[in-house]
Each structure stands twice: as C-alpha cells, then as structure tokens.
Amino acid sequence: MKMNKRHIHKCAYGIIGNGKASKHLQTYLNLLKIPFALWHRKLKTAPEKILKHSNTIFILITDSQIENFIKANPFLKKKNLIHFSGALDTKLAFSLHPFMPLSVRKLSLSEYQRIPFIINEKKAFIKNLLPKFKNPFIEAPADKKNFYHALCVMGANFPVILWNKSFNDLNSKFGIPKEYIFRYFKASLDNFIENPNNALTGPLQRKDKSTIKANLNSLKNDPFRNVYAAFKKIYASGHCSFAAQITGERK
Secondary structure, eight states: OBGGGGGGGOOOEEEEOOSHHHHHHHHHHTTOOEEEEEEEOSSSSSSHHHHHOOEEEEESSSSSHHHHHHHHHHGGGGGEEEESSOOOOOSSSSSESSSSSSSSOOHHHHHHTTTEEESSSSSHHHHHHHHOOOOOOOEOOOHHHHHHHHHIIIIIIIIHHHHHHHHHHHHHOOOHHHHHHHHHHHHHHHHHHGGGGGGOOOOOTTOHHHHHHHHHHHTTTTHHHHHHHHHHHHTTTTOOOOOOOOTTEEE
8 A cells, every 4th residue: 555645654664666576565565554655766756755754664776776875865874774685785774685586476465474584683673673574584694695695596596597498498499398398397396395305316316427428419509518517517526415404304
C-alpha cells in the first residue's frame, strides 16, 4: 500500500529505487499490509520531501551508488538505512541480503517469509527494526562479505550460465525437447539436494580420462572449452570434496 502524498507522514518505512529488488520488497510490504513511501529517480520530487517522515529506509539501488547517494542526501543520516547488497560493507547502512535469487516472478507471502536474510548486525537489533518480518536471520561477519557473496554468485548464477549453454545447444543442435532437458537438469539438482557428497556423476567423477579428452576435443572451437577444462582442473585438485562439513546434513 504505497501511500499517496496526503499520507506520506504515516509511513514508517521508505524505499529508494524501483528495480527488481525494490519491486519484490514493495510486494512483500503490501502483503504484510505495511504502508511505505517510494522514491526513485524518475520522480521529479526530491527524495527528502517523500521520505522525510520515514524512519527506516531501504536503499535499493546499484551497490556502487549507495554510499554516494547517502552522502548526497544529508537528511538520510538521521534514518535507519538498510541495503540489500551481499557484497557492500559500509558503515552508512545496515546490510540485509536476501539469500534467494530473485527473478521477475512475484512471490506469495509465505514464500517471501521463508527467504533467509544474511545480516551483519545482531538478530535482535534487526528484528526490532523490522518487527513484522518473520524471516530467518543469519548473522555473518562483515569482513567476509565478499567471500560470502562470491560463493552466492558461483552457486546461484554460474549454473544458470551453464544451463543456458547446454539447453540452447541440446535443443537447437540435437532437437531434444525442452521438457526433457529441464527434467535432466532437475534430476541433477534433486540428486544434490538428496546427497551432496555423492551427487556428481559423469567422466570427472569416474576419472574417465579418455572421455574427458574426447569432450574437450569436441569443444575445440567453443569458448566453453575453457570452462570444461577449468572444472577438470579444480576437480582434480581435490577442492570439490564436500568432506562432511555440511551444516544440517540429513542423517
């Protein structure tokens, strides 16, 4: 329930930005029936005029612009500021990183409430700022944010690049229907969820050198040859071992 100009003074929360993350937060707040004020660059009104009565403000703009935006708007210094960046470490705003790849699809209230947030502050402090957020909160050290975010990127973004490559070629060059390809990918993910230690299959897991060599030769003029070779190297180094260090692993 984004407030109109007459009701801006009643909004405890404000949002800066109108991109993907902002639109998800707007949907979540609406589902929680929490009023909020919204400012973004396409509005002609100054941000202070819209947000001056909001005590807690989410700054959901590009990471590299967050600190400069705060410094350029002195009225924000008296606010509780929150950003969603998984990599940015700043003393000017609190970090609240949604541990979930957010696409353009809007979620239900229960789906939003199941999203964990990675925070650098104490849970009690964040819960006091956001009392209606019933999400799980996980504390993580701020000095390891870039490492944490790199793991998120590798785990959630890199597979999409590989899936797109494989999907496009399997479908266009071999005529395999998309539903079969999706089922193939899903089986791999299901195997990982069921047993991460034993989910890997194929020539790397079997140490089948002749098949690996043949695979690499077939990718001779393909830029993904380097990707395959990199996975071969990293797996051979032993750094892909899960080694029973998985928190919450099923018995």
